[in-house]
Structure formats: C-alpha cells, structure tokens
Amino acid sequence: MGLCLVLSTGINAQTSEGGISTQMLQKMEKSHAASPTNKALFNAIAANSIDNLAKNFANEGPVDNVFSIETPKQSIHDQKSSGRCWMFSGLNVLRANFTKAHEDTLSVEFSHDYLFFYDQLEKANLMLQGVIDCANKPMDDVRVQFFFHHPLGDGGTFCGVSDLAEKYGLVPMSAQPETYSAENTSRASRMIAAKLREFGLELRDMVAKKQKTNAIQNRKAEMLCTIYNMLCLTLGEPVKEFTYTFTNKNGKAVGETKKYTPKEFYQATVGGPINGTFIMVMNDPRRPYYKTFEVEYDRHVYDGHNWKYLNLPMEDIAKLAIASLKDGRKLYTSYDVGKQFDRKRGYLDTENYDYESLFGTTFGMDKAQRIATFDSGSTHAMTLTAVDLDEQGNPKKWKVENSWGSSSGVNGCLIMTNRWFNEYFFRLVIDKKYVPAQTLEQYNQKPTMVMPEDPLFQVDE
Numbered sequence: 001m002g003l004c005l006v007l008s009t010g011i012n013a014q015t016s017e018g019g020i021s022t023q024m025l026q027k028m029e030k031s032h033a034a035s036p037t038n039k040a041l042f043n044a045i046a047a048n049s050i051d052n053l054a055k056n057f058a059n060e061g062p063v064d065n066v067f068s069i070e071t072p073k074q075s076i077h078d079q080k081s082s083g084r085c086w087m088f089s090g091l092n093v094l095r096a097n098f099t100k101a102h103e104d105t106l107s108v109e110f111s112h113d114y115l116f117f118y119d120q121l122e123k124a125n126l127m128l129q130g131v132i133d134c135a136n137k138p139m140d141d142v143r144v145q146f147f148f149h150h151p152l153g154d155g156g157t158f159c160g161v162s163d164l165a166e167k168y169g170l171v172p173m174s175a176q177p178e179t180y181s182a183e184n185t186s187r188a189s190r191m192i193a194a195k196l197r198e199f200g201l202e203l204r205d206m207v208a209k210k211q212k213t214n215a216i217q218n219r220k221a222e223m224l225c226t227i228y229n230m231l232c233l234t235l236g237e238p239v240k241e242f243t244y245t246f247t248n249k250n251g252k253a254v255g256e257t258k259k260y261t262p263k264e265f266y267q268a269t270v271g272g273p274i275n276g277t278f279i280m281v282m283n284d285p286r287r288p289y290y291k292t293f294e295v296e297y298d299r300h301v302y303d304g305h306n307w308k309y310l311n312l313p314m315e316d317i318a319k320l321a322i323a324s325l326k327d328g329r330k331l332y333t334s335y336d337v338g339k340q341f342d343r344k345r346g347y348l349d350t351e352n353y354d355y356e357s358l359f360g361t362t363f364g365m366d367k368a369q370r371i372a373t374f375d376s377g378s379t380h381a382m383t384l385t386a387v388d389l390d391e392q393g394n395p396k397k398w399k400v401e402n403s404w405g406s407s408s409g410v411n412g413c414l415i416m417t418n419r420w421f422n423e424y425f426f427r428l429v430i431d432k433k434y435v436p437a438q439t440l441e442q443y444n445q446k447p448t449m450v451m452p453e454d455p456l457f458q459v460d461e
Helices: 002-016 022-031 036-047 050-054 085-101 112-133 142-149 158-168 186-208 213-235 262-269 314-326 355-359 367-372 418-424 437-443
Strands: 242-244 258-260 278-282 292-295 308-311 331-335 380-389 395-401 413-417 425-431 448-450
Touching: 036 050, 050 355, 085 112, 085 158, 085 262, 085 331, 085 380, 112 142, 112 158, 112 186, 112 213, 142 186, 158 262, 158 278, 186 213, 258 262, 278 314, 278 437, 308 437, 314 331, 314 380, 314 395, 314 418, 314 425, 395 418, 413 418, 418 425
Parallel strands: 278 308, 292 448
Antiparallel strands: 242 258, 278 425, 292 308, 331 380, 331 425, 380 395, 395 413
C-alpha cells in the first residue's frame, strides 16, 4: 500500500509539471465520440493503407504526359538501396550535356561505383580532418558531434559531383560496374562509420597529448589506408586505365576504340571544369530573397567547395529552369518527394490525398513553417527534363528523370503539377549562361554562413 501511495504521489507531481492528468485523459476520451462514423473509420484505417483511404478520387485519372518543352530522352538508371540520387542526377546532366554537344550522335553511361568510391574516401578524410580541426573543443560541442554523428553517408549534393569528377575523372559504366555494396550501401557504410568514430577518438587523444602536427597527419594517412582497403573490398579497386568505344543511342560504335585514364575520359566527355560554370539557387521563404547563403561543411571534399545558394522566389526559379529547358539542357533539382506522391501513377500534386477529411482536422502550415519545424526539406534529387507552358508562358506541370529504374513512375520519370512544384521544390543547379546579369551579381554577394544542422540543408538521397 505504501508503494502505491508513493507512485500515486509521483504521478500527480508529474502532471502538475505538464504531464497528462486524469482529467485531461477523460477530456480526450469524451472528444472521441463513439459514433458509428468513427467506428467505421477505425475499421477502414485499421485494415488499409492511409494513402489508399485518403486518395482524392476527383484527382484520379490518366496522367497527362504531353509537354510543350521537353529535352531528349535518355536511359533511366536505378540507384537501388542507396542514397546516391545526387550522383545519379548530376551524372544525368553531364551525360545529357555530352550528347547535346555531339548533336545527339553519341551517348555515354558513367560509372556510379567509380565516383562513389572516391566520394566515400573523401568524406572519410573530411570527417577525420574535421575532428582534428575541432579537437580542442569538448566532446559535446555541436561541431564535434556533427562529425561523430555523420562520419560519412551516401547522400550528397551536386558539389560532390563537380569536385569529385574534376579531381578523379570519370569512367564508363562498362569499366567499373556496380557492386552489391554500391547498390546496397547501409552495411558497408555502418562498418566504415564505426571505424571512423574509433579513429576520431584516437586523433582527439593525440591532439590532447600535444603530439606534433606531422605525427597526427601521418597517423591520419595510415587510418585512411584502412578505409581505402575497406572500400576496395566492397566497391572494387578504382580502375586506372581502360579501353572504350563511343556509341550512338542505338548502341552502334562510332569512331575507334581508344585507351583512356579516368582524367582523359573526363576531358573527352566533360571537357573543361564544372566548378565556376553553374550557380545554385534555392527557395527558402524563411530567409530574405536575393541574398546568398553558404553552408559550412556541406561538401564532399575537405579542400573542395561548400554549397553556396542564392535564395530566390519560385517565379524567378521557374524562369531560370524554363530558359535552360528551352535550350535542351537538363537540370539538377531536388525536392521533398515523399509529400502528396502517387507512386503508382508517378504523379505529384497537392490534391492527390485528402488527409484532412479522413482525420477530421487541418494541416495548415505553409512552406516556411514546414521547413522551420523539420516537417519538410530537400530529400531527393532528380533531373528536370520538361515543362508544359500555358498560352501566357506560365508553367502548368514539370517532368523529372528519376533514379528508381525505368519501370517506376511514368517510364522512369515523375510528373508534377506546378502547384506541387512551388510547395516542395528546394534546389536547382543551372549553367551561368542562362542566368541574367543581375542574378549573377546577387549570387556573387558575400554569403551569409549557415550551419549544416539547419532544417533545409540536409543532403539529397
């Protein structure tokens, strides 16, 4: 009896500080009326998918796949069980640019496995060097925790494609095909992350004991040898030289077979540098428009480029995208693709599902509020390929090449209405030649630095 009294007293004390009291619970129980309607709703929801029940029948029907402006189609790839959408989208743009430069007479398929190897190696170095840079801060410091919480991952952004391809070159898919661990990244990534955390503690200890900088850097190099070996065992040793014959879209050989290094193949397919040829724009209604922001440590390579964004209204972003698409140029873009997504039809529209009627409540946050509360943010990169314009030149719908295989969506693509585009679009990479001079000036402002913990600055997966 005494124990029961102690527990009861503890519960009452807790409720006075904000816990759920008996009176509150009774009020909740009364608010859920035991009506025939609620019983029927429970029976339906308990036995069915919420999306199936919330599907807006008035918005059903065939998906309109006719576009007034559409770039040439290319093969659809599949990232499988990996978070490499950023790489697939970025390489989609590069291979489309190659085909366009050769007037649609040549095509190329780049190896994702090859570039992913160096992505993981560079992220490992970024983590270890970041730990060294912050070694004098306490373990619970937000930046120290950032490195130990995210030693490496398979997500990323377009700056990863540009920095990695320029540094290590590119190879064709035939020269280094996908391995199981490239297509299923979770287990290998967890093992490498565990090793990096162990190494990070060792490096912090070396700094605490005031060991010389050369000794610390030499030990870091030894650690990276271990990571390199783990990557070789899971992704394969990166190819150093290969022979290749370019083909047209029908697979017919064009020209002679040549021997290439990755850097030589990069020059043959991409040509010059990627960095410096594009700008990144975003739509973040929490922050002032026409201002530039840079995300600290939002990069793949320690000595590479942070993401730098120009924040623009959606109308300005649409104009940039349309200018590029009109010239036949695809674009790297990213979205919160899980919202209002009819996966079966490959269709994204704000009216696909009526959750409000199903649950008898409203979901009233706007885009800025959804970002601020972590309810929405960039989750997935896709390649923007088409837009449909009305008579006044305003966008009605858009199409993207996805990286979930050709059998998903609409022949591997997704179609989105402009109203969905405005709500769930976040990033776009565009060649500078399609950017007005005034916008370039705005992009070249001194950026405001923001931290990678910000709700919007998560990697694309």
